[in-house]
Amino acid sequence: MQFTYEPVDAAEAAAQRAVYEPFTQAVRELLDATIRTRAGAEDIAAAQAAIEAITATLRADQMDGPFGVRFTSEGEGMSWGNPVIGVRNPMAPPLTVEHGDDRCWAEFELGAAYEGPPDHVHGGISALILDHLLGEVASGRGDRPVFTGTISLRYLRGTPLGRLRCEAWTERIDGVKTYARGFISDAEGPTVEAEGVFIQPAWARQ
Template identity: 65%
Template structure:
């Protein structure tokens, strides 16, 4: 069974934590981009590395054991802040800001830069899969009750350029523990990658 954590945090506490960690994470995202693209001299790179190591040591002076996990506040607010796609505190996440629509579908507008490259100038096919897996899962999951991927299939219509993109997904139907969902990534010219998947309600989840 997965270990979801309930924290004794008020809405104000959560907002305060958000204000502490969001700027840090955004700075690290900028650093990731700079690390890939820098053409600075070796001494400049070495000096930057020393600053980074000092920052890491300071942050590690007090840290949690293991990964962040998924936490819930007493009010039931979800804090998936370590998540690799949407995590507020995870610099690897683009991050996606998921919009939930009245018809149950979900979407996100996002931008992918140098950190998500596969073919030159284009989104890594696996990054498209990462984003679609997450969004189909969001569409298939009730607000506080996760669904896990059972199967997912992706069709690449054409290469996806790095830059401004959109992803949307919707649940089609539910049969027992299985929810079927579909979605796609698109650029200004239309869809580039399509996905369909089956998401499973774990035995230990009570809706």
């Protein structure tokens, strides 16, 4: 399979996903294991050599630059390199975003790779997720391209690692600006709230 910037049909996209999604999940597990392992020096050295060999294999045939945003021939987006939802980005939890009327949400789990204060999510990770969800709802599922103009967050309390929910909704649209709000919550309620202004770029206003 060769990746190009030309659209692929749904069947080819599904075939690529079947190959790369479980591989990326395995790398996510490696990230978590790397943080939490108690292996000794010899085992770490052996693991490092194996990882370096695998990296060399992957580097032997790769694209120039980032993955970008690609589309199937049916118009479905393939943001597979995205750090929040990317199925090929082991940094991404990843989030699976659900949509309703002027609202979107996702339930997900954050573990050791996302820790800031002990046992809690790094505030920058919360900002990353909220920026993505607010942008997602402001874009109308991609029908209205937008970029973040401003975003502000209010941290109500620490966000514990573990199972979480993020929700966002559109408040209003004023010309090229879309105003959105959202929050991250745990089982006890919201931990972080956000509001943002998202702006339609000049090239998308025609």
